[in-house]
Amino acid sequence: MDILTLNEYLNRIVYGFPMKLFFLLVGAYLVIFQIRWFSAPLRMLRVSFSETLGAIRERTYGFGGQITPFQAAMVALSATVGTGHLLGMLAAVLLGGPGAVFWMWLGYFFGTGTKFAEATLAVHFRRRFADGSVSGGPMYYLYRGLPRLRFLAYFFAFFAAVAAFGIGNLSQAGAVGGALAPLGAPPALVGLFLALLVGVVLGGGIVRVARFAQVVVPLKLLLFLVAVVPLLVLYGAQIPEALALVFRAAFSPEAALGGAAGYSLFAALNAGLGRGIFANEAGLGSAPIAHAQAQVDHPVRQGFWGVTEMFVSFLVTSLTALTFLASGLWREGGSAAEAASALFQAHPLGGPILAVTVAVFALGTMVSWGFYGEEAAAFLFGEGIRWPYRLTFAVLAFVGPLGGLEAFLAISDTLNGLMAIPNILGLILLGPVVGRLVYGFFRGEPWIPPR
Template sequence: MSVLDWVNRINGWVWGFEMMLVFLAVGLYLSFRTGFIQFTRFGVILRETLGAIRERTMGGGGEISPFQATMIALGATLGSGNIVGVTSAILIGGPGAIFWMWVAALVGMATKFAEATLAVHYRQQFADGSVSGGPMYYIARGLGLPWLGALFAVFAAVAAFGIGNVVQVSALSGALSNNLGVPPAWTGLFAALVVAFVLAGGVRRIARFAQALVPLMIVLYLLVATAALVVNAQNLGAAFLSIFQSAFNLQAGFGGAVGVAMIEMIRAGVGRGIFSNEAGLGSAAIAHAQAQVDHPVRQGFWGVVEVFLDTIVINTFTALVVLSAGAWMTGGLAFDVLMGSFGGLGPARALMPLVLSLFVFTTLISWAFYGEESAAFLFGEGIRWPYRLAFAVLAFVGGLGSFGALVKVSDTMNGLMAVPNLIALVLLAGVVAKLTRGFFSGEPWTPPK
């Protein structure tokens, strides 16, 4: 059996149906331990986050504001997969896959809440005032298992090269080449230069980059998607209905094949939700650990908002664009639908390539930071510049074509990240519950030594 055969076998396990059920089970368990905080405290969460973006940005360490940390995390989760991946989920599992994507997001909010909370609680403060955190730290410090934290770091550092780099630049290069005639080499070169410039400024420049581009990206995408929905407004009600009919009636899937298996529908929907918002994978916790907050639970609230914006808002808009246009019945992608919805309106059509470019560049930068922090956990500060250089070179190479073997390996590493992270979340659920109770009862937070 070849190496790629082993990779494919592992991928079948880490992204298989049974593993999807584990993600859901952990999310439900964390929901229970936190009193279903994503529902019972949703009003508080919105007030403490989107309603107070400029407040409570100091205290307890950290180098950037809670909002900036969340924008870095969103920059990673909002990628080309929010356009192409949602379409793929519908092609595989039918419209009902979107229902299960919502289910994954609702329980994933509790998972991401726990990840962000633990990331702040167990982060490492250094003498120069900088901090590092994420699953590798709450595994090593919270569970006392540095070898398991190192295993997570290995998976994350390698996954960043594929899912956060080559996959993104390759998708952008293909879209710009096919729709605007931009040479792939130019796309790759520009991506490499942007990566090199932003990473050179460290986490604060990354934070400013994300703070400026991610909100703009979200607004532009919603404008473009809304315009596409207006064009097909007469089909919007039927699109919504098809999601629920397919979820419970096993409506025929792509190509008219009868009886889409429930297992495939759940796997496609839950898998897309997890792959999109990364709840359970642990990657976003690396960004949330950088936030200047006076209590870990405050950043946990931002974790809930992150999943809400990524999956409940962005992915739902994408799904409705595809379903209302009937594109999934013909194998069309959301990008093509969005481009075609404007007809001959040149300025409006130009927005979609811009939005896709923003998706890709924010994902590139955020995943580069994740990979760099993971590599630094393993090898120390000296690895940062070599890692940055390697990431920039791969961004250029990624624009020239698809690298199937690297992508498959990175998918494997991405999925394997969940194993040590989910173990830690279950074992540290009591810590999350205690911190949550303490926050709402007004107890001061004391970081562990």
């Protein structure tokens, strides 16, 4: 068995249906038994909004640390809201039919528990250094929270540090290059621009990454709205029907769409859960690296920002899916890129708006992933690795738009999926810690960091 065959085998496991079901069950366990979302759902919802969107006006006020909770959420959102929300969403509908959207929503719902737990644990177990900087994420909560299973922390850090080069860099840089190529941008020039940008932003550490994310996330959302609102208006009359179709096709796609459409319940489940889990990265363990940077008085407060991150991601994927369904283009099949091209033909700004949106989405993801990878590498090899890692990341950002390195990309994709295994195990074992923190938070108790 050569390495690529082994990689293919592993890839099928980490992105396979049983794994998705596992993600869903862990999310449900956290939501129902640890966070207890349902014990006082309305109160939880109110607090969730108050702690996040309600705190937007104090976004510039930190709690004395390097970056504010808002900025940490922006870094995480910058990575999460990527091309998977556009092209990935279209691909999921093409593969699973309209019913996939329903299963995606289910994945999102239970994913909120996973993301909440990740962000909470990331802050709780983060490490504070003498210069006031902090580092956290799954490698730290696995290392400090599960002292007998520290090898999980090393596995996670290794997978994250290498996956960041591929899925977080090469593939994103390739997406930027691919999106801008029809507009006449030479790949080498795009690569040079990306390398410089990534080098400068990552070189400034978390403060500069956060400032960048604070600009790029609103820009992403603005571009997304510019791209999708005219289409929503155009297909507005079909939206209620599209919504009804989502529910009808969720459980019996054959009956709702006709057997000839070729969509099965399994296809809908598989594609939908895939989007509902991997689009928002809940369970992968990437976002908590950003959330750990937030200076808050209690980890649970940052947990709520994790929920908001999911909410924003949910809105973007759902609007994309509904627009696509309302257009009726999903019935024509084909690849995601072809479907996107057909969808945006009806847009007043045409293909360029799609190209720019995809490019900005990919760009934001790239910078945040650079930070994730750097943190993971620093956990493994110490502070001295930061600059070599940044330089390597910048070089690969240059290579990305030029193409090639497919084998490395395939391996990094698998490693990206493998990140979830130690992280999910950690979430199960550390679930009671999350439960205790949530209980203490709602009793008004101050947070006592672990020693």
